[in-house]
Amino acid sequence: xxxxxxxxxxxDAEVVALFEDGSKPPxxxxxxxxxQDVWRSIVDAMPPRWFDRGTHPVLVGLCQHVEAxxxxxxxxxxALAKGDVDEAERLSRMFRREQAGIERASADLRxxxxxxxxxxxxxxxxxRRAITTVQPYDL
Numbered sequence: 001x002x003x004x005x006x007x008x009x010x011x012d013a014e015v016v017a018l019f020e021d022g023s024k025p026p027x028x029x030x031x032x033x034x035x036q037d038v039w040r041s042i043v044d045a046m047p048p049r050w051f052d053r054g055t056h057p058v059l060v061g062l063c064q065h066v067e068a069x070x071x072x073x074x075x076x077x078x079a080l081a082k083g084d085v086d087e088a089e090r091l092s093r094m095f096r097r098e099q100a101g102i103e104r105a106s107a108d109l110r111x112x113x114x115x116x117x118x119x120x121x122x123x124x125x126x127x128r129r130a131i132t133t134v135q136p137y138d139l
Contacts, residue, residue: 062105
């Protein structure tokens with residue numbers, strides 16, 4: 001068995017950063033400013049290393065859904081003020097679709113508490129299943 005014996009050096013325990021300076025991922029440069037602001041607010045709310053490069057497409061989609069929802073809301077209120085019920089209903093459906101997209105992407109990125117708890121329970125369930133017990137008749 002090869003390897004060092006005894007205490008591990010601090011350098012051995014260090015985690016390799018996903019990004020050059022070990023910070024949180026910056027938004028894509030070609031993203032509109034509003035979406036960049038949404039990206040930063042989401043990324044800043046989570047701990048470092050929460051988002052790896054594989055989650056970036058979902059995070060971009062989440063930012064797009066948020067922007068679309070924010071654009072629909074004033075139009076919905078204007079349609080209500082004008083009394084245009086058909087337009088208000090159409091905008092309401094659009095708003096609900098964008099909101100559902102936000103909820104799905106947030107759950108996929110484990111941004112909501114319930115999504116984090118569900119992931120934790122699944123991990124614990126898998127650990128319990130992996131434990132094999134020795135039955136008396138197997139001895």
